[in-house]
Amino acid sequence: MNSHGKVIKFGDNIDTDLIIAARYLSTADPNQLAQHLMEDLDAGISKNIEKGDIFVAGKNFGCGSSREHAPIAIKGAGISCVIAENFARIFYRNAFNIGLPIIESAEASMDIKDGDEITIDYETGEIENNTTGKKYKGEAYPSFIRRIIESGGLVGYVKSGGAE
Amino acid sequence: MGMTMTQKIMAAHVGKESVTAGDFIEANLDMVLGNDITAPPAIIEFEKMGGKRVFDKNKVALVPDHFAPNKDIKAAQQCKIMREFAHGQDITNYFEIGEMGIEHALLPEKGIVVAGDVIIGADSHTCTYGALGAFSTGVGSTDMAAGMVTGKAWFKVPSAISFVLYNKPQEWVTGKDIILHIIGMIGVDGARYKSMEYSGEGVGHLCMDDRFTMANMAIEAGAKNGIFPVDHLTEDYLKEHGKREWSSYSPDEDADYDQVIEIDLSQIRPTVSFPHSPDNTYKIDDIAKISIDQVVIGSCTNGRIEDMRIAARVLKGRKVAKGIRTIIFPATQSIYLQAIKEGLIEIFIEAGAIVSTPTCGPCLGGHMGILAEGEKAVSTTNRNFVGRMGHHTSEVYLASPAVAAASAVSGFIENPENLEVM
Numbered sequence A: 001m002n003s004h005g006k007v008i009k010f011g012d013n014i015d016t017d018l019i020i021a022a023r024y025l026s027t028a029d030p031n032q033l034a035q036h037l038m039e040d041l042d043a044g045i046s047k048n049i050e051k052g053d054i055f056v057a058g059k060n061f062g063c064g065s066s067r068e069h070a071p072i073a074i075k076g077a078g079i080s081c082v083i084a085e086n087f088a089r090i091f092y093r094n095a096f097n098i099g100l101p102i103i104e105s106a107e108a109s110m111d112i113k114d115g116d117e118i119t120i121d122y123e124t125g126e127i128e129n130n131t132t133g134k135k136y137k138g139e140a141y142p143s144f145i146r147r148i149i150e151s152g153g154l155v156g157y158v159k160s161g162g163a164e
Numbered sequence B: 001m002g003m004t005m006t007q008k009i010m011a012a013h014v015g016k017e018s019v020t021a022g023d024f025i026e027a028n029l030d031m032v033l034g035n036d037i038t039a040p041p042a043i044i045e046f047e048k049m050g051g052k053r054v055f056d057k058n059k060v061a062l063v064p065d066h067f068a069p070n071k072d073i074k075a076a077q078q079c080k081i082m083r084e085f086a087h088g089q090d091i092t093n094y095f096e097i098g099e100m101g102i103e104h105a106l107l108p109e110k111g112i113v114v115a116g117d118v119i120i121g122a123d124s125h126t127c128t129y130g131a132l133g134a135f136s137t138g139v140g141s142t143d144m145a146a147g148m149v150t151g152k153a154w155f156k157v158p159s160a161i162s163f164v165l166y167n168k169p170q171e172w173v174t175g176k177d178i179i180l181h182i183i184g185m186i187g188v189d190g191a192r193y194k195s196m197e198y199s200g201e202g203v204g205h206l207c208m209d210d211r212f213t214m215a216n217m218a219i220e221a222g223a224k225n226g227i228f229p230v231d232h233l234t235e236d237y238l239k240e241h242g243k244r245e246w247s248s249y250s251p252d253e254d255a256d257y258d259q260v261i262e263i264d265l266s267q268i269r270p271t272v273s274f275p276h277s278p279d280n281t282y283k284i285d286d287i288a289k290i291s292i293d294q295v296v297i298g299s300c301t302n303g304r305i306e307d308m309r310i311a312a313r314v315l316k317g318r319k320v321a322k323g324i325r326t327i328i329f330p331a332t333q334s335i336y337l338q339a340i341k342e343g344l345i346e347i348f349i350e351a352g353a354i355v356s357t358p359t360c361g362p363c364l365g366g367h368m369g370i371l372a373e374g375e376k377a378v379s380t381t382n383r384n385f386v387g388r389m390g391h392h393t394s395e396v397y398l399a400s401p402a403v404a405a406a407s408a409v410s411g412f413i414e415n416p417e418n419l420e421v422m
């Protein structure tokens, strides 16, 4: 499985209120949420996203509230993956649980620029910058997380009987 | 190697002698919590998982508090989904308007979370119950759904930072100032993935409401949980409120901590977090005159009875400055009632503040006090992110109830010590 797309770059500590403001939380519909993605940061952003685009951010991406609406809005907007130096812990859980791929890589987070075209290979965890030709190694998923991913998220994991 | 307090609670909930930081475990849950924003998507996931009945109707808590009383039609629909699920599943701990409150003030008060528990909640401030000596942490809606089906949740066992508190805080310094000081020191990701474990004789100087405030904001330092030792104050609280048996755990003598930070509580000053990050802290003494438009006193961080008492102490016999909108919202119905009995509500209204029914309301920019373009608020809540309380150019300054009340009187961010000598 691969992702390929144009990079939209963010800084450190992008919080869940920025990703999707609380005033839109009276729905959990991915398409409705996607229209307001990152609105307080850049009002035009949701119109400029093309399916498959990739977010690259600094550290502590997704800090703040537990709202699953945040990864849902990102996924709903067509973003194929989020790369960050690291993620806030609830966001990290939620992304896997709802099936939004995320990768931790300090090097990629620092080096990749807004507008670069990149390709991600999920089998090897390798990130290739097609614009510059550089390659980066992403953090591999722990085996427990891989089992959740292989079940298609937490819903599938529980349905298939979980750990038992 | 010895275990931290959190690790001991986790081990007990997987039926193991010991667990080590980094282990993945599936722990048995004592309580699964959701609210009107997070429960509706969890209910959809619950059904997708093939869930028929919740694992234990006494171990699920559903609280309409964020956009309740229903702020608009969409919010009403969300609350309805949760209410119907609660009734259909015969959930014991569903709290309708009239018995409700902000979830993190309500659950300890109702005695349904106790020391030694493992609790997940689809709300990031679920970490609040660490004040009781429980392991509790925020998760997403899908985790909540899995918890309701299986009674279990997966965790990566966290390492911990030990905070050793000593000495007595100054007169106007409360739990809020201490936690803001700590977040300012270690940063919003300073405890990412970790436990914040408190100990030391200084803990004895902190009332339960101070501890709830401090455990509540562990998430603002990126932590998985914040946790306090169980002492005689905790036991008194549990005896008064607790509905179940509790267990008290303490860390091993040789527990392994990533870091040990000693904090002299007597040196902490009233502290304010400037926009737009909780770690952007300043001592009250270093703040220039900043005029404000609104003051908010309440929330799961500072809407408890001690918070109401402190605010009333400052506001008694004084008036809110002309043009300053002051909104006070007690966190639960019983706190509200207690405040009425003690005459605090009268003090607030005579001072020119308004008092709201328990709700999350303005804390998350929901309703009851949204900020317009460029407006500034001093708030006792826990987050001052861009757009948190309204327009994306508005600003939120986080502070204690004492500083917030003093600011309401002066019309700018004010040190409560200055009012005393008036």
Ligand code: SF4
Residues within 6 Å of the ligand: B066, B102, B103, B104, B123, B125, B299, B300, B301, B359, B360, B363, B364, B381, B382
């Ligand atoms: S009061 Fe604020 S922080 Fe607390 S649960 Fe409600 S919205 Fe969340």
